[in-house]
Amino acid sequence: MTASPIRYVEPVFRPPSEANSLILPVTDGCSWNQCTFCEMYTAPQKKFKARSEDEVLEMIRRCRETFGDQVRRIFLADGDALVLPTHRLLRILEAIREHLPSVERVSSYCLASNLKRKSVEDLIALREAGLQMAYLGAESGDDTVLERVNKRETQASTIEALNKMGEAGITRSVMLLNGLGGRVFSEQHADHSAELANATQPEYLATLVVSFPQGEDRFRAGFPDYEPLDQMGLFKEMRRFIAQLELKDTVFRSDHASNWLVLKGVLDRDKERLLQQLDTAIHRPEQARLRPDWARGL
8 A cells, every 4th residue: 555645643624625635734733723612723733833844845746656647626734824934835835836737726724813924915926826715714703702712813803814815816715603602792793794704705705603522611711601592593693694795706605514504605696595595494494404413513
């Protein structure tokens, strides 16, 4: 059996849309890793560390030997590859272009705080070198909710980062967490998250339902009065959010396994249809196509 050309540190995460991508770790873990809702990089072996440039370039060379021209997409892992200096990222992207010329798209996760140290010119250079898409977990557009979950961001800092990427021509996929504010902050979470989306006009927008498969202790340490929304509360929050969206051509997805109600469309074109689906789920749930509990998960 041929040894893998890539050294992985399990568990490995990637967005659902990167299912067919080659996962190339350029860092291990997440440089912030203190968001209380996130369990992705809490394992001891996932402590943040940048991979050495020599190792990353060698993995790329070995991928050429192993996969030839089969690789079409690459996802730069782990939690926030864009924390690396621009010059290091450029050398990685140049190596991908040299050794894996069949690659059509390179993407990565991104923290808004990563972009404070990168200019629009830096991002244009990365895009021209092959970085075409970045996934940014905004989680919420509400500053109170962001503070409660220790996100280290504000609505303003997230808008600034997304608009910087947009100006550079990098495709943006924004993720929000339905239910993150609980009962007390549900309305302002929906309202200010819609403001964030309207102000940035991302190419892709997705929602997941907040969940805690490893328990809520870590989350409640910073949010002790959190009261989770029930299914109906989640639907009402989602309706309030979508009703306020004023998007021009954003692909919207709420089809992650954590969601009871699958919603898909292009906003603003499909806004009324999505609201009708939510109204059915709220007022006539027996007629709604809801995902059964056993089929939900992360």
